[in-house]
Amino acid sequence: MEIAVALATGIVTGCSVYLVLSRHLIRVAIGFVLFSTAANIAIFLSGRLGPMAPPVVEAGAGALAADAANPLPQALVLTAIVIGFGLVAFTLVLLLKGFIRLGTVDADDLRETDRPDNAPAAVRPAEPRREAA
Amino acid sequence: MQPLLASPLLIPLATAAMTALLWSRPVAQRVASVAGAAALSIATILLLLEVAGGPPLVGRMGNWPAPFGIVLVVDTFSAIMLAIAGLKALAVAVYILGSGRASRDRRGLHPLFHGLLFGVCGAFATGDLFNLYVWFEVMLIASFGLLVLDGTRDQVEGGIKYVALNLIGTSFFLIAVGLLYGLTGTLNLADLARTVPTVGNQGAVAAIGLLILVAFGAKAAVFPLFSWLPAAYHTASMPVAAIFAALLTKVGVYAIIRVFTLVFGYDTGFFGPMLTVVAMATMVTGVLGAAAHYDVRRILSFHIISQIGYMLVGVALMTPLALAGSILYIVHHIVVKANLFLIAGAIKREGGSFALGRLGGLWAAKPLLGLMFLIPALSLAGLPPLSGFWGKLAVIRAGLEAEAWLLAGVALIVGLLTLFSMVKIWNEAFWKPQPNPHPVIPLGRMARFGTYAPIAVLCVLTMTIGLWTEPFAALSVAAAEGLLDHDAYIAAVLGPVQAATLTETTP
Numbered sequence: 001m002e003i004a005v006a007l008a009t010g011i012v013t014g015c016s017v018y019l020v021l022s023r024h025l026i027r028v029a030i031g032f033v034l035f036s037t038a039a040n041i042a043i044f045l046s047g048r049l050g051p052m053a054p055p056v057v058e059a060g061a062g063a064l065a066a067d068a069a070n071p072l073p074q075a076l077v078l079t080a081i082v083i084g085f086g087l088v089a090f091t092l093v094l095l096l097k098g099f100i101r102l103g104t105v106d107a108d109d110l111r112e113t114d115r116p117d118n119a120p121a122a123v124r125p126a127e128p129r130r131e132a133a
Numbered sequence: 134m135q136p137l138l139a140s141p142l143l144i145p146l147a148t149a150a151m152t153a154l155l156w157s158r159p160v161a162q163r164v165a166s167v168a169g170a171a172a173l174s175i176a177t178i179l180l181l182l183e184v185a186g187g188p189p190l191v192g193r194m195g196n197w198p199a200p201f202g203i204v205l206v207v208d209t210f211s212a213i214m215l216a217i218a219g220l221k222a223l224a225v226a227v228y229i230l231g232s233g234r235a236s237r238d239r240r241g242l243h244p245l246f247h248g249l250l251f252g253v254c255g256a257f258a259t260g261d262l263f264n265l266y267v268w269f270e271v272m273l274i275a276s277f278g279l280l281v282l283d284g285t286r287d288q289v290e291g292g293i294k295y296v297a298l299n300l301i302g303t304s305f306f307l308i309a310v311g312l313l314y315g316l317t318g319t320l321n322l323a324d325l326a327r328t329v330p331t332v333g334n335q336g337a338v339a340a341i342g343l344l345i346l347v348a349f350g351a352k353a354a355v356f357p358l359f360s361w362l363p364a365a366y367h368t369a370s371m372p373v374a375a376i377f378a379a380l381l382t383k384v385g386v387y388a389i390i391r392v393f394t395l396v397f398g399y400d401t402g403f404f405g406p407m408l409t410v411v412a413m414a415t416m417v418t419g420v421l422g423a424a425a426h427y428d429v430r431r432i433l434s435f436h437i438i439s440q441i442g443y444m445l446v447g448v449a450l451m452t453p454l455a456l457a458g459s460i461l462y463i464v465h466h467i468v469v470k471a472n473l474f475l476i477a478g479a480i481k482r483e484g485g486s487f488a489l490g491r492l493g494g495l496w497a498a499k500p501l502l503g504l505m506f507l508i509p510a511l512s513l514a515g516l517p518p519l520s521g522f523w524g525k526l527a528v529i530r531a532g533l534e535a536e537a538w539l540l541a542g543v544a545l546i547v548g549l550l551t552l553f554s555m556v557k558i559w560n561e562a563f564w565k566p567q568p569n570p571h572p573v574i575p576l577g578r579m580a581r582f583g584t585y586a587p588i589a590v591l592c593v594l595t596m597t598i599g600l601w602t603e604p605f606a607a608l609s610v611a612a613a614e615g616l617l618d619h620d621a622y623i624a625a626v627l628g629p630v631q632a633a634t635l636t637e638t639t640p
Binding site: 028035036038039040042044045048073076079083086090091094095097098101102112113 | 263266267270273274277278281284285286287289290291292293294296297300301303304307308310311312314315316364367368
């Protein structure tokens with residue numbers, strides 16, 4: 001069971017890396033969603049899988065049963081999902097804003113802020129470097 | 134739970150809420166912001182006085198016993214970082230009075246600013262790895278908002294790059310946290326320090342250590358993970374860039390130092406050489422990047438990267454002197470670097486541009502500004518008797534004592550190249566005649582006070598650290614000894630009894 005889930009996590013991670021390396025920024029955002037999902041599954045796996053009792057303390061008992069599931073990773077994953085959701089929501093809004101302001105979602109076109117500085121006359125190269133169209 | 138311990142978290146949170154409530158009243162918002170920053174500054178200094186040199190102060194959230202609940206742990210190192218963060222917060226809050234366009238107040242500058250401080254202080258104070266992740270995210274989301282505050286084309290473009298690269302970095306951290314929990318069954322830093330050396334599968338531990346190094350390294354902008362920093366910082370408005378330069382990367386450095394002394398500190402043979410190479414490459418690439426640029430903001434951005442290298446020397450060599458040098462260096466750097474960004478803002482207001490080609494003649498027009506630029510600039514380059522000299526001296530001397538000749542040599546040469554960049558700004562912006570004179574709008578009284586008061590105070594602080602180094606050096610040495618004294622940290626968090634009995638927490 002753990003092997004299967006671990007393999008699936010690996011495949012999801014691979015897909016996310018492929019998407020993140022794309023030039024299309026929406027694909028990058030989807031890749032990030034997949035990447036954080038893979039991370040969440042990895043945390044969930046760290047609590048071990050298996051046929052376990054729900055992590056609920058029985059009435060009268062002082063502690064969890066020995067075969068109870070580990071509730072901590074679930075709490076961690078829940079936190080991580082909420083945070084990831086917020087980050088993705090912000091990213092999508094930023095990309096929309098970028099599309100409105102810059103007119104592109106292609107990473108290759110995002111080089112306006114990388115243009116050469118306004119160098120002093122003494123050190124300016126004779127032929128100004130031509131910008132890529 | 135001491136109230137003093139929680140105050141660095143509660144004050145920024147309360148201030149953020151307060152300024153958000155006062156959204157439509159800019160004046161009240163500014164007053165609340167400065168008052169909150171002043172309160173934070175006082176609280177953190179009181180905390181430093183309480184903690185300095187003694188055992189770590191521990192607060193158990195919700196009174197859960199240590200490895201099960203979240204703990205706040207403030208030792209001398211954390212307290213120093215908190216105090217300097219509080220000081221920076223106050224300086225930038227006052228600076229915003231002078232330089233802030235009114236439109237920024239209406240876009241949530243103040244709530245986001247204090248939200249950022251909330252995340253930064255939380256990261257400095259926490260004693261739990263997952264909690265550290267949460268604080269990173271608090272800080273990150275606030276910094277996203279701050280970066281694209283004006284919504285200009287440049288900011289949106291820089292923001293996209295910044296967001297994309299930082300999201301990947303935090304995901305690495307999350308994966309590392311999950312794997313570490315799977316291996317040890319705990320995420321409390323003190324408990325990890327106890328259990329990690331006893332884990333059978335040391336190969337997995339090393340892999341997790343590398344994942345964490347990548348995640349924190351991306352935050353700290355070390356080589357080769359720094360590319361988000363020069364892509365984004367020069368697009369931010371100056372008060373925002375100053376607080377970013379002062380605190381964001383330093384949280385990454387703090388996390389590296391904390392985790393790689395406390396949790397992975399037993400394995401210096403593996404991580405030491407790696408961190409040494411990273412430190413050297415970071416110093417060199419940063420300073421060369423700065424040498425190639427002719428925009429004040431970009432030069433300063435690249436210098437942040439270069440200086441991060443010096444801060445890693447301590448954790449790379451893991452000797453008390455090297456760690457103390459790194460801590461002194463961080464204190465000096467936070468004071469000086471944020472000040473340089475504030476001065477860059479002042480240069481823009483007085484000279485009309487950030488581009489060195491269009492600046493000039495500022496020494497004749499504003500001699501006081503020139504003087505206030507020279508102090509932090511020469512301090513950054515490490516000239517005696519300014520603060521940077523002592524930081525560099527301690528770091529390089531530690532390198533020589535540890536016989537890391539290459540590291541010490543690189544640190545020296547990078548210092549020289551830093552001087553080159555600073556002199557370049559001086560020559561172009563202050564000394565050469567103004568190439569295209571244009572009318573300068575004189576600043577109002579409030580704007581002048583807001584712009585120059587923080588710069589002057591930070592200049593005085595730089596001089597103080599330089600001329601009266603003794604207390605600062607003693608504090609750094611105490612912090613370094615605290616970092617290397619794992620047993621005291623573990624005992625303070627887990628308690629001496631629990632340290633012996635809690636051996637079966639692994640799932």
